[in-house]
Amino acid sequence: MSHQRFDSGKAPEPVGLYPHARRVGNLLFLSGVGPRERGTSKIPGVELDANGNIVSYDIEAQCHSVFRNIRYILEDAGSSWDRIVDVTVFLTNMKDDFKKYNALYAEYFKDNQPCRTTLEINALPTPIAIELKVIATIEG
Numbered sequence: 001m002s003h004q005r006f007d008s009g010k011a012p013e014p015v016g017l018y019p020h021a022r023r024v025g026n027l028l029f030l031s032g033v034g035p036r037e038r039g040t041s042k043i044p045g046v047e048l049d050a051n052g053n054i055v056s057y058d059i060e061a062q063c064h065s066v067f068r069n070i071r072y073i074l075e076d077a078g079s080s081w082d083r084i085v086d087v088t089v090f091l092t093n094m095k096d097d098f099k100k101y102n103a104l105y106a107e108y109f110k111d112n113q114p115c116r117t118t119l120e121i122n123a124l125p126t127p128i129a130i131e132l133k134v135i136a137t138i139e140g
Contacts, residue, residue: 010072012036015125020073023138028079030134032090034126035065043128054127059097062130063104070134079138082112088133094120097129 004023011020014031021030036043045061048054071081089105091097098118105116124131 006073006077008073008076010038010076011069012038021077023077026137026139028074028077028083028136028138030070030073030132030136032131032133033066033069033073034124034128034131035062035069036126036128037065041126043126046127046129048127052127057127057129059093059100059129060104062128063101066130066132067104067108070132074134074136077138079136081108083136083138084109084112084114084134085137086115086135087117089116089118090121090124090131090133091118092121092123092129094118101130 005019006021006023006028008020011033014020018031020033021028023029034043035045043062044065045058046054047056070084074080074083087109089101091101101118
């Protein structure tokens with residue numbers, strides 16, 4: 001079975017040696033996607049101190065940005081939001097952020113309700129509070 005690599009021209013550049021997505025058969029596997037903006041280290045809703053430590057963050061702004069980045073990757077690869085079948089969500093602060101994230105998730109996924117797992121982790125590779133790992137279907 002062949003594997004096809006996809007990189008979006010709109011989503012933020014990966015922070016390591018990996019593609020935005022890889023197609024295997026009729027499935028599209030997205031690498032972890034955060035809220036950064038393409039071509040910059042800017043993270044919507046994040047304020048950093050001079051040492052790069054998080055001073056404050058807005059989980060709502062980060063959620064909107066992550067969902068937008070997911071959409072960019074899906075569309076550039078030939079899939080779409082309504083073809084998402086599985087989502088793994090990583091939050092760095094479940095206690096404070098889950099309620100707001102869950103409400104926004106419900107808005108974005110009201111018509112398409114993929115399987116979902118939400119995990120709390122200590123940190124992500126950049127100073128972000130949320131990252132998504134997505135699997136979607138893709139046409140022949």
